Amino acid sequence: AQSVSQHNHHVILSEAASLELGCNYSYGGTVNLFWYVQYPGQHLQLLLKYFSGDPLVKGIKGFEAEFIKSKFSFNLRKPSVQWSDTAEYFCAVSSTSNTGKLIFGQGTTLQVKP
């Protein structure tokens, strides 16, 4: 069965620090990969996605992620975080064959101190 693992449950950073959130998935087939963000009191928003092509994808608000197929990983990065990046971050995976089913990781709470 598909599963998604986010290793960091709670991350605390100071403003301007660099961010990397880990995401690993378990599935043998071809997958689509996503990072979603949920700001306090707001709805889930898509940060970025990977379907195919260049494994380094850029999203909104300066975020990027790199798909490493050999490591089944899709880590999220940002060179310099801001206080406004405080939020819950979810990695998600869908199989290109088991369509419609989006599997989420447990989420990472990011707290950025001003």
Next chain:
Amino acid sequence: DTEVTQTPKHLVMGMTNKKSLKCEQHMGHRAMYWYKQKAKKPPELMFVYSYEKLSINESVPSRFSPECPNSSLLNLHLHALQPEDSALYLCASSQDRHGEQYFGPGTRLTVT
């Protein structure tokens, strides 16, 4: 317009009540979804509709009954819920079942 709207924003219902949650999108998407999200947890898929037909039911109890009247609307009918069903119910849509999903703000449901 990448907006999915949901009504109501909040709902409090007793265990004997019947209520419905509504979801609407005008992006021309042909796949729509219901998720349940508990506090500090990821969304859990409940149902998937594709071209107005139910394609996935994640073994959801029958007290939750989905309906897709047309390609823009998705309802979730609730009946005889339990207190443990209290959660944030999220609707999402995508171009088709392969595409990225856009989420609505959710309905905060409390069952008393």
